[in-house]
Amino acid sequence: MGTKCRVCGGQVAEFVDLGNQPTANGFLLPHEVDGEFRFRLAVGACESCTMVQLMEEVPQELRYHAGYRYQASGSAGHRKHFRADAEWFLANELTGGDPFIVEIGCNDGVMLSAIAEAGVRHLGVEPSGNVAELARAKGVQVLSAFFDEETATAVRGAHGAADVIFGANTICHIAHVESLFRGIDALLSEDGIFVFEEPYLGTIIDGMAFDQIYDEHVFYFSAGSVRRMAERFGFELVHAEHIAMHGGEVRYTIARPGARTKSAALDALLAEEEAGKLSEPLTFARFGRNVERIRDDLVGLLTHLRAQGKTVVGYGAPGKSSTVTTYCGITTDLIPFVVDSTPGKQGHLLPGSHLPVKPPSAFSEDYPDYAVLFAWNHAAEIMANEQAFRAAGGKWIRFVPEVEVL
Ligand code: SAM
Ligand code: TMP
Ligand code: ZN
Numbered sequence: 001m002g003t004k005c006r007v008c009g010g011q012v013a014e015f016v017d018l019g020n021q022p023t024a025n026g027f028l029l030p031h032e033v034d035g036e037f038r039f040r041l042a043v044g045a046c047e048s049c050t051m052v053q054l055m056e057e058v059p060q061e062l063r064y065h066a067g068y069r070y071q072a073s074g075s076a077g078h079r080k081h082f083r084a085d086a087e088w089f090l091a092n093e094l095t096g097g098d099p100f101i102v103e104i105g106c107n108d109g110v111m112l113s114a115i116a117e118a119g120v121r122h123l124g125v126e127p128s129g130n131v132a133e134l135a136r137a138k139g140v141q142v143l144s145a146f147f148d149e150e151t152a153t154a155v156r157g158a159h160g161a162a163d164v165i166f167g168a169n170t171i172c173h174i175a176h177v178e179s180l181f182r183g184i185d186a187l188l189s190e191d192g193i194f195v196f197e198e199p200y201l202g203t204i205i206d207g208m209a210f211d212q213i214y215d216e217h218v219f220y221f222s223a224g225s226v227r228r229m230a231e232r233f234g235f236e237l238v239h240a241e242h243i244a245m246h247g248g249e250v251r252y253t254i255a256r257p258g259a260r261t262k263s264a265a266l267d268a269l270l271a272e273e274e275a276g277k278l279s280e281p282l283t284f285a286r287f288g289r290n291v292e293r294i295r296d297d298l299v300g301l302l303t304h305l306r307a308q309g310k311t312v313v314g315y316g317a318p319g320k321s322s323t324v325t326t327y328c329g330i331t332t333d334l335i336p337f338v339v340d341s342t343p344g345k346q347g348h349l350l351p352g353s354h355l356p357v358k359p360p361s362a363f364s365e366d367y368p369d370y371a372v373l374f375a376w377n378h379a380a381e382i383m384a385n386e387q388a389f390r391a392a393g394g395k396w397i398r399f400v401p402e403v404e405v406l
Pocket of ligand 3: 009047
C-alpha cells in the first residue's frame, strides 16, 4: 500500500533507508537498554507535491514529553540568533496597540524570553513539560499542549488573534499538517504572518547531511513544497530566505492570500530549486547512494584508526549523532564515548548505538588522537573553544559532506 503523503494524499516514493532506529533524543540509562523503542527510519518524496517526508512516524507523545532532552538555549549561537529574531518581530511586526505573538514549540523560552522582557503579550505552546518549566522560570507564558486546530481555537478564544505565529525547528516535526494549518487559520489575524525556520532540503541534499534525518523531522521542506502546502491549506508563501542555523536552514513567511507582497528572494529561491533539480527522482537516488558510501568510508576510517592503536572520541551528542552512529553500527570499540555540554545528556547512553555521554571535561582532561565532530553545525564554536586539542596534536573528523580528517 505504501505511504500516503501527509500533505496531499499522493504516493510517497522511498529513496533512503537508515535502518531500525530509536527516537533521536531518547537518551537512556544503562538499565533501560533492553526494550528500547525502534522504528524503520526511511524517507521518500511525494510523487504529486514533492514533499519529502518520513515513510513511518513515531507517535508524538513518544517524542515530546517531560523527559525531552533538547534545550534550545544550549549554544551561544542559538541564543544570539533567537534574540535577533525577537528584536526583528518587536521592531517590524509587533508595533500596533497591544500586539500578540504565539510560538509553537517555544522549548526553554530561548526566543520568547526576549519578548517577555519587552513586556509584549505572548504565548508559547510547548508539550514537553520539563523545557516548558525552564521557559516559565524566565518569565515566559507557556501553555503545555501540542499545537493543533483544537489548541489554536482555544488560544484564539482566550487571547484573541495573533499578529505573528512563529515556529523554529518545530513545524517540520508536526505530522498533522492539516490540523496545524486549520489552527493557523483559526488563530492568525487577517494580516498576520506565520514564520517558521526549519532544516532545508537543499542543504541536506547538497551537503549530504543525512544525519538531519531522524524521528522528529517528519518533513524536509523546500520552498517549492512549502509553497504548494501553503496553497493547499488556503495560505500563500510570501517570503523565503536562507539562514545559518543547524548547518543551513530556510526561514519561510506565510500569510493569507493577497495580504502581503511576495518577495524577490522567494522567486529567486524557487528558481534556484528548479535549476538545481532539487526535487527530481535522480537527485534523491544519488543522495541515497552517497549515504551508503559515507557510512562505508566512516566505518573504514574508524576501523583503520583502531588497528593503528589511535584513540577516538565523539564530540557532541545532538539528535543527529544517534542517526549516524546507529546507521553505521558504531560501537564502543570504535568510539568509547562522546562528550556533550548538556547536563541532561551526560551519564546517559546515546540512543541506538548506546555510546556513553560524558561531560566535555572527559575530553579536555585526556585528549584523544581524533575526535568525530557529531555537532558539526557548531564546528566554529567548538573548534574555537577546543584550540588546545589541536595544539596538542589532536585531529577532527568530519563525515559530511564526506569523510575528512581536519
Ligand atoms: N524552537 C526551539 C529551537 O528552535 O531551538 C526548539 C526546537 S525543538 C527541536 C522542538 C520543540 O517543539 C520541542 O520543544 C517540542 O516539545 C516542541 N513540539 C513538538 N511538537 C509540537 C507541537 N505539535 N506543538 C507545539 N510544540 C511542539
Ligand atoms: P544541536 O545541533 O541540535 O543544537 O545540538 C548540539 C549538541 O552539541 C548539543 O547537545 C550541545 C552540544 N554542544 C557541545 O557539547 N559543546 C559545544 O560547544 C556546543 C556548541 C554544543
Ligand atoms: Zn504530496
